[in-house]
Amino acid sequence: MSKLVNFTIDGVSVEAKRGETILQVARANDIYIPTMCYISKTTPCASCRMCVVEAEGVDGFVLSCNTPPTEGINITTNNAQLEVERTNIMKLYDVNHPLECGVCDKSGECDLQNKTLEFDISQQNFSTREQHRPIENWGLINYDPALCIMCEKCTHVCNEVIGDDAIDVYFGGYSSVIVPKNADKLDCTFCGECIAVCPVGALVSSEFQYKANAWELSKVPSTCAHCSAGCSLEYETRNTSIDNATDSIHRVKNNFEFTSLCGAGRFGFDFDNQAKSDSAAFAKARTALSAAKAIRFSSIITNEEAHTLQLLKEKLGIKLFNEDARLYSSFMKAYSSVSGKLHHSGSLDAIKQADGIIIIGSRVATDNPGVRYALTTASKHKGAKIVYAHPIEDVLMKNTMTQFMKYEAGSEEGVMALLANELLKDADLSEQERAFFADLDLGYLEAESNVGDDELKLMTKNFARSTKRVLIIGSDVFAHTSAANIAKLAAMIEKYTDFSLVVIPSQVNTLGVSLIAELDIDEDISDVVGYNAKGSFVISSLEAADLAIPALNQQEGTVVSIDNQVLPLNVAVSFEGFTLNDLAKHVGVVKENTIDYTKELNTAAGFQALEFDNLENYLDKYGKDIRGYILDEVTCEMNGNLESITPLPEFNGTVIYHSNPVLQFNAYTNITKQLERDTTLRGSAQFAAAAKISDGESIEISFGSSTIKRVFKLDPELKGTVALNPTFDINVAASEYRFLKSNIVRSV
Amino acid sequence: MEQFNNRNVADNGYFMVDIEDYPTDGMGKFKRIIKRTFRLELFVGLWVVMREMIKFDIHTISYPAEKMPIGPRYRAVHEMKRLWESDAERCIGCGLCEKICISDCIRMDTKIDEDSRKEVSEYTINLGRCIFCGYCAEVCPELAITHGGEYEQASEQREHFVDYEYMLTPIDTMKANAQKEFEGFGSITPHEDERVKKTPLAY
Numbered sequence: 017m018s019k020l021v022n023f024t025i026d027g028v029s030v031e032a033k034r035g036e037t038i039l040q041v042a043r044a045n046d047i048y049i050p051t052m053c054y055i056s057k058t059t060p061c062a063s064c065r066m067c068v069v070e071a072e073g074v075d076g077f078v079l080s081c082n083t084p085p086t087e088g089i090n091i092t093t094n095n096a097q098l099e100v101e102r103t104n105i106m107k108l109y110d111v112n113h114p115l116e117c118g119v120c121d122k123s124g125e126c127d128l129q130n131k132t133l134e135f136d137i138s139q140q141n142f143s144t145r146e147q148h149r150p151i152e153n154w155g156l157i158n159y160d161p162a163l164c165i166m167c168e169k170c171t172h173v174c175n176e177v178i179g180d181d182a183i184d185v186y187f188g189g190y191s192s193v194i195v196p197k198n199a200d201k202l203d204c205t206f207c208g209e210c211i212a213v214c215p216v217g218a219l220v221s222s223e224f225q226y227k228a229n230a231w232e233l234s235k236v237p238s239t240c241a242h243c244s245a246g247c248s249l250e251y252e253t254r255n256t257s258i259d260n261a262t263d264s265i266h267r268v269k270n271n272f273e274f275t276s277l278c279g280a281g282r283f284g285f286d287f288d289n290q291a292k293s294d295s296a297a298f299a300k301a302r303t304a305l306s307a308a309k310a311i312r313f314s315s316i317i318t319n320e321e322a323h324t325l326q327l328l329k330e331k332l333g334i335k336l337f338n339e340d341a342r343l344y345s346s347f348m349k350a351y352s353s354v355s356g357k358l359h360h361s362g363s364l365d366a367i368k369q370a371d372g373i374i375i376i377g378s379r380v381a382t383d384n385p386g387v388r389y390a391l392t393t394a395s396k397h398k399g400a401k402i403v404y405a406h407p408i409e410d411v412l413m414k415n416t417m418t419q420f421m422k423y424e425a426g427s428e429e430g431v432m433a434l435l436a437n438e439l440l441k442d443a444d445l446s447e448q449e450r451a452f453f454a455d456l457d458l459g460y461l462e463a464e465s466n467v468g469d470d471e472l473k474l475m476t477k478n479f480a481r482s483t484k485r486v487l488i489i490g491s492d493v494f495a496h497t498s499a500a501n502i503a504k505l506a507a508m509i510e511k512y513t514d515f516s517l518v519v520i521p522s523q524v525n526t527l528g529v530s531l532i533a534e535l536d537i538d539e540d541i542s543d544v545v546g547y548n549a550k551g552s553f554v555i556s557s558l559e560a561a562d563l564a565i566p567a568l569n570q571q572e573g574t575v576v577s578i579d580n581q582v583l584p585l586n587v588a589v590s591f592e593g594f595t596l597n598d599l600a601k602h603v604g605v606v607k608e609n610t611i612d613y614t615k616e617l618n619t620a621a622g623f624q625a626l627e628f629d630n631l632e633n634y635l636d637k638y639g640k641d642i643r644g645y646i647l648d649e650v651t652c653e654m655n656g657n658l659e660s661i662t663p664l665p666e667f668n669g670t671v672i673y674h675s676n677p678v679l680q681f682n683a684y685t686n687i688t689k690q691l692e693r694d695t696t697l698r699g700s701a702q703f704a705a706a707a708k709i710s711d712g713e714s715i716e717i718s719f720g721s722s723t724i725k726r727v728f729k730l731d732p733e734l735k736g737t738v739a740l741n742p743t744f745d746i747n748v749a750a751s752e753y754r755f756l757k758s759n760i761v762r763s764v
Numbered sequence: 765m766e767q768f769n770n771r772n773v774a775d776n777g778y779f780m781v782d783i784e785d786y787p788t789d790g791m792g793k794f795k796r797i798i799k800r801t802f803r804l805e806l807f808v809g810l811w812v813v814m815r816e817m818i819k820f821d822i823h824t825i826s827y828p829a830e831k832m833p834i835g836p837r838y839r840a841v842h843e844m845k846r847l848w849e850s851d852a853e854r855c856i857g858c859g860l861c862e863k864i865c866i867s868d869c870i871r872m873d874t875k876i877d878e879d880s881r882k883e884v885s886e887y888t889i890n891l892g893r894c895i896f897c898g899y900c901a902e903v904c905p906e907l908a909i910t911h912g913g914e915y916e917q918a919s920e921q922r923e924h925f926v927d928y929e930y931m932l933t934p935i936d937t938m939k940a941n942a943q944k945e946f947e948g949f950g951s952i953t954p955h956e957d958e959r960v961k962k963t964p965l966a967y
Contacts, residue, residue: 117858118856118858118860118905118906119856119857119858119881119882123858139961139963140963140964141964142964143963143964143965151880158880222876225876226857226874226875226876226882226883227874227875227876228859228874229858229859229863231859231863232859232862232863255871257873257886258871258872258873258886258888259886
């Protein structure tokens with residue numbers, strides 16, 4: 017694998033790794049080759065032919081984007097003939113391209129504009145008959161075929177990175193266009209990556225279109241605040257309007273060359289808190305805090321806020337409630353007790369590079385799109401075999417997964433035991449561990465979990481050639497009664513095989529909070545101050561709070577992503593009010609700014625003593641991620657032992673699964689303007705029959721101690737007796753297992 | 765035109781004015797004061813006024829009732845032009861005037877209209893900040909924003925000077941074919957048509 021190919025580009029000696037193309041080597045060595053359709057994160061589109069180079073001893077030109085070099089070859093990237101070739105390509109691109117740069121959204125950051133000027137195309141030598149091509153509206157996306165240059169970047173990204181495979185090229189020579197694949201109207205997850213990669217103004221955000229120009233917007237580099245993938249993004253701000261000089265976010269962009277962003281990050285940016293400063297509320301908050309017995313908070317906060325809460329706990333002797341982070345923390349503690357490491361070993365990058373992946377306990381396409389895109393990338397680029405184990409099949413993962421392993425809801429512990437048993441067959445286990453696997457009643461586990469021996473054998477067969485494997489565990493298992501044992505089994509797999517492990521934190525900063533705050537078991541007591549959570553006095557960045565605080569796009573701070581990476585957040589929109597730090601100052605936890613805590617974060621958990629202002633937040637031109645820092649590895653005591661498998665629970669009747677529709681994650685995505693809010697309970701025909709309800713009916717769902725009203729929607733793509741219940745618009749206790757037995761009645 | 769190109773001042777009847785040197789010493793200054801006081805120079809000036817008054821040879825105009833004609837290139841309060849073909853507003857909302865404005869006094873809000881075209885929903889120029897440099901008129905690709913001859917900066921309404929409607933050519937003027945094209949900075953140079961290269965249409 018390590019064999020290097022030596023060759024020269026423009027007389028410069030360079031080296032190529034196996035599989036690298038001439039263009040990749042040239043870019044890595046800062047040699048410029050112009051391209052129109054090339055995008056680093058996909059396979060070459062090879063539609064523009066701008067990247068042609070001359071290779072010594074080869075007739076004609078060579079496409080540098082998809083040609084690997086041979087030993088000793090001499091490449092010329094620029095001479096008179098190549099210049100003519102490229103100039104002609106540019107002239108052809110400009111044929112009938114509407115001269116509406118004045119109104120085009122892309123003007124100022126347009127590849128075609130840049131290249132036209134670069135090649136000095138000042139006149140038109142070619143012509144063809146103008147066609148009538150009306151603008152199409154695809155929901156959040158507008159497509160103008162007249163502007164489209166058919167570079168095919170959008171289709172490549174949609175298929176190879178996102179996995180929606182929703183758009184396609186309709187071939188027809190000069191009348192080629194991009195069309196929704198096998199459909200009249202675009203039906204996709206609306207990640208908007210096609211908008212991001214479009215080099216011209218053909219694909220644009222319909223909400224943003226004609227609102228502002230590229231040069232008017234200030235860029236604020238930050239991190240997406242919706243899920244734990246920690247995607248890098250840039251908020252682009254400008255004065256709201258002529259009458260309102262305060263800045264607001266106009267759009268979100270990402271470094272599409274190397275990273276991806278889902279629709280929630282791209283279109284769900286307006287979750288800032290616009291409440292005004294209220295001193296009376298602040299005085300009340302001070303009283304409430306000094307009388308509080310506990311603070312209940314959510315994981316949608318920064319590390320610095322979590323640290324402040326921890327200091328408040330120490331100072332005031334109160335309790336901290338956060339079931340979401342507490343469950344994650346105890347899951348990871350159990351993992352550490354076997355693996356000897358505090359943090360899981362995998363990352364999104366490890367997933368992208370992997371060739372064998374098991375994912376269990378997560379409806380990943382909606383839980384964490386970042387992981388989904390990594391899975392798609394692995395599947396399309398590395399040919400990764402992906403085993404998707406879950407009680408409910410997901411259409412969005414259909415193109416990505418190799419094998420669907422359906423198990424019964426609640427049987428995750430059994431499934432993990434079966435997986436471990438299969439994967440650790442030849443491992444060098446200790447006496448005790450061997451005894452655990454010897455004691456397993458495989459017949460019972462297979463029968464109850466519904467995962468057959470043949471499925472496990474098939475998985476082993478799929479993984480036969482895999483060398484880099486990843487096990488991904490989702491948030492279903494955190495609230496499982498045997499979560500600790502599941503974590504230990506996962507740690508075993510990681511320890512004894514080549515698997516690395518990724519545990520998907522359920523909220524944006526669940527991981528950070530779990531490392532910083534010492535959490536107590538939530539009790540239903542009075543005098544609880546809610547911090548972005550329920551309580552007798554609510555301090556929140558959402559509406560209807562007793563004291564308003566800034567949302568995550570209005571404050572500086574850090575969050576910890578799924579990659580164990582500490583990522584900085586920046587202020588995109590100003591906030592005129594009080595913060596937790598102001599409140600803490602009054603009870604003796606004094607620091608001038610919240611970010612003064614960044615360097616004081618818990619070093620025992622791997623945080624580094626770095627100032628917030630010293631944290632970088634960008635990707636360099638080679639695509640290297642230079643954002644924040646990765647948590648230091650921390651070793652732990654290995655004292656955990658596997659416990660015998662408890663009898664697997666059974667979920668019969670009408671079971672609901674807490675799962676959000678695409679692009680919705682929490683109360684913050686719920687208040688954004690552009691994201692669709694589908695609050696229906698979605699179930700299969702089988703579920704409808706079991707619950708005795710039909711499509712479009714208003715129903716009342718009771719689970720645990722809560723009762724909510726929903727409309728039932730029959731989803732033909734779903735199977736089985738589990739229905740999907742969204743949680744972004746309601747308050748669901750994180751301590752509850754995501755699958756719940758429910759009682760459904762028709763509401764009158 | 766010829767006479768303006770001739771830079772030899774002697775040919776145009778120019779001559780040096782014979783001005784006495786200023787006194788430098790105290791005595792000289794004293795003599796000057798005495799001379800000026802008793803020569804009654806004031807009445808020389810008054811006599812000129814009196815003479816012109818009697819002759820009724822009036823050189824002033826009664827501003828504001830009368831106004832001097834203003835040059836076509838004068839850069840006073842902006843105007844927004846309409847298209848000759850359709851009477852529609854020329855401004856396409858490209859934002860270049862907003863970008864180029866060095867005193868940062870132009871702002872616009874744009875949006876997509878029902879016909880999927882870019883529409884300027886709000887447009888203001890803060891004339892209190894404007895330095896009348898003419899960059900906006902120069903950069904405008906549509907010759908939409910230009911300068912006009914309206915140099916008086918006083919009005920009962922502050923809005924008069926920042927309102928898009930106020931700057932826009934009134935539709936009645938347009939219907940009467942009375943819109944004046946700006947000839948100054950940013951306008952089309954003469955013989956522009958001859959310089960345009962046409963796209964081949966040989967398909």
